[in-house]
Every structure is written in C-alpha cells, then in structure tokens.
Amino acid sequence: MKILVTAKRVVDPYVRIRFAANGELQVADLKHGVNPFDEVAIEEAVRLKEKGAAGEVIAVAIGTEQSEESLRAALAVGVDRAILVLCERNVEPLTVARILAHLVEREGIGLVILGKQAIDGDSSQVGAMLAGLMQWPQATAAAKIELDGTALRATCEGDAGAVHVSCELPAVVTVDLRLNTPRYAALPGIMRAKKKPVDRLRLADLPVDASVHSAIRSIREPQPRSTTCHMAGSAEELAGLLKQKEKVI
Amino acid sequence: MAIDFTLTSEQKQIQRTARQFAKEVLEPIARKADKEPDTQKAFQMTKPAYVEAYKLGFATGYFPKEYGGLGLSHVDFMIAAEEICMADPGFAATLLVNGLALMPVYWFGSEAQKKKWMGAATDDSRCEYLAGWTVSEPGGTANFDHPGAAPAGVKVSAEFDAKNGEWVLNGTKYWPTNAGGWDLKGADINVVTARVDKSKGGKEGIGCFIVPRGTPGVRFNQPIDTVAHRLDQNNWVEFEGARVPADNAFAVGDGDLVIAKAFGWSGPVAGIAAVGVARAAYEWTLDFTKNYTGGGDKPIINYQNVGYMLSDVAMKIEAARYMCWKCAHYIDQHHAEAQAFGAMAKIFAGELMHEAVFKCMQIVGVNALDRNNPIEKYARDSMVFPLYDAGNMGMQRRKIWGVMADPGFNPRAFAENEPIAYKKSMGGYGAMSMGSAAANTR
Numbered sequence: 209m210k211i212l213v214t215a216k217r218v219v220d221p222y223v224r225i226r227f228a229a230n231g232e233l234q235v236a237d238l239k240h241g242v243n244p245f246d247e248v249a250i251e252e253a254v255r256l257k258e259k260g261a262a263g264e265v266i267a268v269a270i271g272t273e274q275s276e277e278s279l280r281a282a283l284a285v286g287v288d289r290a291i292l293v294l295c296e297r298n299v300e301p302l303t304v305a306r307i308l309a310h311l312v313e314r315e316g317i318g319l320v321i322l323g324k325q326a327i328d329g330d331s332s333q334v335g336a337m338l339a340g341l342m343q344w345p346q347a348t349a350a351a352k353i354e355l356d357g358t359a360l361r362a363t364c365e366g367d368a369g370a371v372h373v374s375c376e377l378p379a380v381v382t383v384d385l386r387l388n389t390p391r392y393a394a395l396p397g398i399m400r401a402k403k404k405p406v407d408r409l410r411l412a413d414l415p416v417d418a419s420v421h422s423a424i425r426s427i428r429e430p431q432p433r434s435t436t437c438h439m440a441g442s443a444e445e446l447a448g449l450l451k452q453k454e455k456v457i
Numbered sequence: 458m459a460i461d462f463t464l465t466s467e468q469k470q471i472q473r474t475a476r477q478f479a480k481e482v483l484e485p486i487a488r489k490a491d492k493e494p495d496t497q498k499a500f501q502m503t504k505p506a507y508v509e510a511y512k513l514g515f516a517t518g519y520f521p522k523e524y525g526g527l528g529l530s531h532v533d534f535m536i537a538a539e540e541i542c543m544a545d546p547g548f549a550a551t552l553l554v555n556g557l558a559l560m561p562v563y564w565f566g567s568e569a570q571k572k573k574w575m576g577a578a579t580d581d582s583r584c585e586y587l588a589g590w591t592v593s594e595p596g597g598t599a600n601f602d603h604p605g606a607a608p609a610g611v612k613v614s615a616e617f618d619a620k621n622g623e624w625v626l627n628g629t630k631y632w633p634t635n636a637g638g639w640d641l642k643g644a645d646i647n648v649v650t651a652r653v654d655k656s657k658g659g660k661e662g663i664g665c666f667i668v669p670r671g672t673p674g675v676r677f678n679q680p681i682d683t684v685a686h687r688l689d690q691n692n693w694v695e696f697e698g699a700r701v702p703a704d705n706a707f708a709v710g711d712g713d714l715v716i717a718k719a720f721g722w723s724g725p726v727a728g729i730a731a732v733g734v735a736r737a738a739y740e741w742t743l744d745f746t747k748n749y750t751g752g753g754d755k756p757i758i759n760y761q762n763v764g765y766m767l768s769d770v771a772m773k774i775e776a777a778r779y780m781c782w783k784c785a786h787y788i789d790q791h792h793a794e795a796q797a798f799g800a801m802a803k804i805f806a807g808e809l810m811h812e813a814v815f816k817c818m819q820i821v822g823v824n825a826l827d828r829n830n831p832i833e834k835y836a837r838d839s840m841v842f843p844l845y846d847a848g849n850m851g852m853q854r855r856k857i858w859g860v861m862a863d864p865g866f867n868p869r870a871f872a873e874n875e876p877i878a879y880k881k882s883m884g885g886y887g888a889m890s891m892g893s894a895a896a897n898t899r
Contacts, residue, residue: 241473277466284470392474395514395537398467399527 209318209358209377211253212311213287215267216243217278218328227429242278245323249383251390252353253321254286261355262319264288268311270295270304276406283401284393290404295411299418301329305337306416312342317378319360324349324382335382345375351386462779468536471529474513475540482506487545490688491834496680497641500690503548504585504639511584515541516552517575521563524571525579531722531785531793535729539778542733546838547688549733550845551587553726554634554689558588558648560722561665561715564793565708574646574667581645589636589647591668591694592716595629599851602713602885607658611712613696615651615666622703624666626651626674626696636692637677643670647694650712660884663712667705674699685837686845713884717796717856720847724799725784728806731842732778735810735817738835739770742817751822766816773813777806783871791876796883797860798871800853807842807849814839859886 219225220239228234242250253265267282269275270293279290293307312320325332339346347353347362351370354361358377363370365384411418439446450457464472483506493499510516519534520526541549555578562574578586592598594612601610608614613628626649630636638644647668654662668675678693708715746758746767757763784802788795814835818825825832843849847856860866860883870877 277469280466281470392477392513393470394512395471395474395518395527395529398470398474399529402467 209262210264210266210315211256211262212308212315212317212320213249213253213265213267213282214243214246214308214322214334215250215269215275215278215282215287215290216246216323216326216328217241217269217271217275218243218326221327227427231427233427240274240277242281243323243326243328245325245327245383245385247323247390248385248387249321249323249381250282250285250287251388252383253319255388256319256353256355257286257288266291266315266317268293268308270299270307270411272296279406280401281393283404283406284397285391286397288404290406291409292406293409293411293414295418299411300420300422301331301333302337302421303416303418304334305341306418307411307414308334308338309341310414310416312338312378318358319355319377320380321353322380322382324384332382335380339380342378342380344378344380345373346380346382347373347375348382349384350381351384353381353383353387462782464536468533471533472536472540475515475537476543478506478510478513478515479541479544482509483541483544483548487548487688491545491547493687496682496687496690497637499687500551500680501639503551503688506548507551508584510541510548510552511581511586516555516584516586517559517579519556520559520575520579524563524575526575531725531788532782535725535782535785538726539729539733539736542730543737545688546730546734546841547686549730550634550686550689553723553730554590555586555588556726557590557719557723558635558646560793561648561719562667562707564718565665565711565715567707570667570704570707577645585639587635587638587644589633589638589644589692590719591630591633591636591647591649591692593630593632595631595693597851599848600888601663601716602660603888604659604885608652608655608662609658611650611652611663613649613651614655615653615664615706617653617703618700621700623700624651624653624703624706626666626668626699626701628696630692630694630696632681633692633694634689636694637680637690638670641677641679643668643672643675643677645670647675649696650716653709659888660713660881662710663716664709665707665712665715666701667707668696668699668701669705672699672701684840685834686841711881714879714881716847717879717884718793720803720852721796721799721856722788722793723846724795724801724803724853725781725788725806727842727846728777728781728784728802731807731810731839732774732781734835734839734842735770735774735777735813738814738817738832738839739767739774741831741835742770742820743767745821745824749821749824757820763820766820770813770816770820773809777809780805787871787874790874794876794879796879797857797877800847800856801871803846804843804849804853804857811839811843855886855888856884859883862886 217240219235220241223238256262257265265287267287267290269278349364350362351365352363362373486506490499490502518527519529522528598610603609615624615626635644636647649666652662653664674697676695681691747756781802784798
C-alpha cells in the first residue's frame with residue numbers, strides 16, 4: 209500500500225512577514241520550510257511504513273524549483289521518493305486537490321495523509337476536496353490514527369469534542385498538530401535524501417483543470433491595536449469597564 | 458560564482474536539526490549539569506543528550522565515508538557546531554574530541570587500524586561511544602617541542618617489549634577530554650601520545666598509542682573541577698605498565714606532526730564554538746536592551762553607547778564566523794593540512810568572542826552577574842576558548858610563527874587557497890633554550 213503525503217513550502221512560522229511600501233507581502237527572500245501540519249503528516253506516514261502498514265511513502269510539493277527543498281526535508285526523515293509539480297504561480301485549493309487526485313490515480317495510492325491546513329493560506333480545503341473528487345472517505349483534523357489492514361480508525365478533535373471515524377481504505381486523512389511530534393532529520397537521513405529520486409512534472413503537461421475561480425484583490429496590514437492599559441480599582445469597576453467600554457462581557 | 462556563502466539545502470537541514478537538538482534536548486540538561494558541583498556527575502548528566510546526538514550523526518558524522526562516517530565536509534561541521542554551542546560548548550567538546558582522537562588514525566594510521574577503530578566508533582548500537590584524546594600532562598605540555606631538557610612536555614613513556622610484541626606505557630596525563638568515559642573506567646579508546654625514547658626531547662621520539670577500555674594498568678581519577686565548560690570531562694589518568702599490542706601504535710617518531718595537524722583541524726571548530734557562545738550572549742543581550750530601562754524612561758537600546766557597543770559585538774561575531782568558515786573550507790580542500798590557518802581561526806575567533814561576550818556583560822551591567830541570567834555562563838564558557846585545545850599563547854601562535862618563518866612560506870597561500878606543506882622543521886619554532894635550560898626550569 210502506498211501513502212501519498214504533501215510537503216508544501218511555506219514561510220517559516222517564526223519569521224516576521226512585512227509589507228513592502230507598495231502594500232505587497234514580501235516573502236520571496238524569507239526563510240522557508242515545510243508546512244508544520246504537513247510535517248506531522250509526513251511523520252505519521254513514515255511511522256506507518258516503519259510498522260509495516262505501508263510499503264512506500266511518496267511526498268508531493270507543488271510550486272517552483274525552490275520547493276525541492278521541502279521534498280528533500282521529507283526524504284531526509286524517511287519518505288522514499290518525491291514528486292515536484294512545477295508551476296509558476298500559486299494555485300488555488302481546488303487545483304491542488306485535482307493535482308493530488310491525478311497523482312493518486314497515477315501512482316495507485318491507498319492512503320493520502322496531509323496537513324489539515326497550510327500555515328500560509330490557511331484555507332483548510334484541499335483534503336476535503338480531494339476526498340470529494342475521489343469519492344473516498346475522509347477523516348479531518350486527526351489527532352490519532354490506527355491502521356489495521358485496510359481498516360482505518362481516526363480520532364478527530366474539534367471544538368465540539370472528539371469524532372471517531374472508522375472507514376476502509378482508500379481514504380484521505382488530514383492531520384492536526386496533536387497527532388505526533390515529528391522527529392529530527394538525522395544527518396545520515398539528510399545525506400541519504402540527496403540520492404533519493406525527485407520526479408519533476410509540469411502542471412501545464414498534466415491532464416488537470418487548473419482554471420482560476422478566485423483572485424486576491426488586495427492585502428492590507430491589520431490596524432495596530434491599542435496597547436494594554438493598566439487599571440487600579442475594584443473588581444466591580446473592572447467589570448463595569450469591560451461591559452460598557454470594551455463591550456466584551 | 459566561486460565566493461558564495463549560501464547554505465546548500467543539506468546544510469540548512471543540518472542547521473535546523475542541530476538547532477532543534479540544541480534547544481530542545483541539550484539546553485534543559487546543560488543548565489542543570491552546569492550547576493552540578495561534581496564534575497563526573499555533570500558529565501554523566503549529558504549522556505542522554507550524547508546518545509541522541511550520536512543517533513543524529515553529530516558524534517562521528519564528520520568521519521570519512523569509507524570508515525563509517527557520513528563524509529560531511531568541515532564546513533558542514535561548522536554549521537552544526539555553532540548551533541550546538543549556542544546551548545553548551547562543553548558538550549560540543551565531548552563530540553569534537555572523538556575527532557581529535559580518531560582523525561589522527563585516519564591521517565597517520567594503517568588501513569587495518571582505520572577500519573578497526575573508526576569502524577567501532579561509528580557502529581555502536583548503544584550510541585554512547587567515546588574516544589579520549591590523551592596528550593596533556595601535569596607540569597605542562599605546551600613546550601613539548603622544546604629541544605632542551607629531555608623528555609619535555611610529553612613524559613609518558615612507551616617502551617617496546619619485543620618478546621611479547623607489546624608497548625608498555627608509564628606516566629601521567631592531566632586534562633585529556635573524554636578519557637575517563639561515562640563510568641570513569643575509561644572511554645572506549647584513548648589515543649595517547651608518549652615518548653618511545655626517554656633520551657629524546659622536543660619533537661623527537663613521540664608516538665601515538667591506542668589504549669582500549671579495560672586495559673590493565675590504567676587508572677582514571679576524579680575529573681578536574683573546572684570553572685567553565687563543566688559538561689565535558691577533563692581527566693587525570695595514570696598509566697602503570699599498561700600494555701597494548703604493537704598493532705595499536707601509529708605515527709611512532711611523528712607524534713609531533715600528529716599534534717600539529719590535529720590541533721589545526723580542530724582550530725576552526727573551537728573558533729565556531731566561540732561564535733556560538735558569543736551569538737547566544739548577543740541575542741540575549743539584544744533582547745535585554747529592548748526591554749530593560751535601567752530605571753530610565755525608555756529601553757536602553759535607545760542610548761547611543763549601548764547601540765554602538767552592540768554594533769561592535771555583532772560585527773565581531775560576523776567576522777569570526779566567516780573566518781572559521783573559510784578556514785574549514787581550506788581544510789576541506791587541502792586534506793586537513795591547515796596547521797597554521799587552523800591556529801589562526803582558533804586564536805582570532807576565540808579571543809574576539811571573549812571580548813564580545815564581555816561587551817555584552819558591560820551592556821547588561823550588574824545583572825550579568827546574576828546566575829539567574831545566562832550571561833554569566835556565557836562569560837565563563839567564553840574564557841575557555843583562548844586557553845584550551847592547544848592554548849593560543851602556548852601552542853597555536855607558535856605554530857603560525859613556525860610556518861611563516863619557513864623560507865618557502867607563501868604569504869598569499871590562505872587567500873589564494875594554495876596548499877602549504879607542513880614540515881617537521883616548522884614545529885616548535887622558537888621553543889628553544891634561553892641560556893641554561895636547567896636554571897630556568899623547575
């Protein structure tokens with residue numbers, strides 16, 4: 209059974225993103241890394257392989273040549289091989305889901321594990337769209353995964369509580385950060401990753417509908433909020449202020 | 458594009474792993490171990506971090522590929538070492554000393570010795586393998602290449618017992634790192650320098666001997682109680698008729714060359730270790746100056762003097778880092794023949810970073826002395842760099858001097874990336890008797 213995982217290249221979560229004078233986001237030169245949610249997906253897939261539940265783990269990234277770095281990071285922690293789908297512009301979630309669906313068919317994938325969201329766009333749509341396109345069962349925001357043959361059980365945590373999903377493979381699972389703690393990339397793994405194969409495909413050459421349905425019209429920096437104020441007074445005065453002035457209670 | 462400081466994709470990954478390891482695994486242990494009064498206990502407290510570091514490839518990853526290493530370049534090693542030293546340079550010294558002990562086997566040993574000893578180091582399923590580099594002695598070793606009184610500096614003797622085909626070691630070593638091992642019963646091996654001919658002094662008659670753990674006649678005493686780099690183990694070892702097979706000897710007669718080469722190889726590593734500590738001090742201090750007012754109405758970074766001093770700190774750190782990178786690159790290019798350049802990187806970075814950390818202390822003020830703040834540890838640890846790993850005054854400067862004084866020395870060799878063939882005559886330069894050697898020595 210083959211597992212497909214995603215390794216999206218995103219701006220490092222600890223880097224401060226700034227707006228340029230022309231109002232555009234300046235991210236090209238910033239430090240990048242693998243989407244942290246995808247890192248959890250990669251770790252889970254590698255663990256399933258180590259337990260003997262999967263035969264091969266394939267990572268995919270969509271973007272420019274720079275995305276190879278994300279794939280190498282995935283290969284360094286135990287992913288077997290990688291696919292880089294090259295395109296020059298950002299693609300919207302539906303296109304990503306269609307690309308993944310194409311790769312699922314092409315590679316004969318039995319399970320797709322991906323981050324429940326990417327920390328740049330935060331759309332949280334790709335997993336569900338992929339399941340819809342494939343007509344496969346899905347478990348979203350999984351905090352626990354168990355695989356017994358082709359029987360998949362996942363615990364998905366949400367604000368309302370935990371949802372237990374049981375289904376048969378093939379399936380799509382999107383993962384939450386609680387699922388596991390990704391391992392460090394050991395130096396032997398990093399060196400081995402250099403030799404693992406990365407297939408390059410051009411989005412334009414794939415039989416995938418990449419039509420655009422949405423556009424970003426503008427991006428603005430949030431208005432700075434007023435800073436903390438110090439108050440001296442009784443609890444009643446504080447409650448009064450929160451109620452009347454700040455209107456939060 | 459020849460001059461390019463961009464990190465490769467692998468180097469970025471190595472940096473990330475080292476950074477995560479330093480922050481998440483090493484730092485919590487380092488704080489506690491640094492405060493442990495018993496140095497052996499402090500060393501033992503680092504073992505879980507060492508096991509993890511071994512698994513990640515930091516303990517022997519820089520060994521050549523054909524002998525079990527990963528074939529990382531010295532530049533790769535720089536990148537990892539800087540990150541690890543942000544958390545603790547003593548722990549990093551434990552890792553580095555595996556190389557100080559075993560890289561000489563790679564450079565000077567036989568094929569069989571390389572396979573056997575480097576193979577064992579890189580293939581330890583317990584992930585706790587340690588090698589000791591056992592050179593320094595009580596009474597001082599820096600002037601070992603002094604041609605006057607014999608035997609000087611290296612007084613541990615190795616006599617060949619032809620009947621049994623064994624070398625017999627006698628004498629005392631003081632300072633060697635890792636030598637005692639996790640339980641003070643010995644590191645997996647100790648690489649020991651000794652005089653094979655007691656009548657000889659200076660550069661003559663020194664050899665290297667691999668003493669495996671469990672060899673009878675070796676005693677490991679309580680490690681030295683040091684003020685800094687408290688996480689590594691500095692030993693006091695006594696040899697009394699310790700016997701090793703003839704096959705365990707290498708570079709007999711050329712021990713001086715081994716010492717010069719090994720401390721050239723480790724020079725930029727010690728230099729980048731100093732950069733790591735100074736960077737930790739700088740980053741902490743920068744943050745401090747943006748929050749601390751010293752009782753004034755604004756954070757102290759808004760005062761000109763603080764701004765200027767921080768600028769000095771930052772530029773020194775950048776300069777030292779790139780000197781070490783360049784030196785490591787030179788080592789990669791020239792089979793680790795960097796006796797002088799390695800010394801330059803070590804001296805320059807070690808001394809400059811100590812200044813940088815002290816400047817940080819001046820900026821922070823009296824709060825730098827509070828043991829609840831990390832600056833006092835950075836200050837203690839940064840003091841070590843000019844003193845250890847062949848002292849900057851005692852040994853490293855003399856090495857540069859000796860290379861420079863050679864009639865064939867090319868002063869452009871470092872900048873133009875040309876090799877310098879190190880010769881025996883370059884060692885111990887100026888370490889000669891001034892008047893009566895007997896009258897001036899104790």
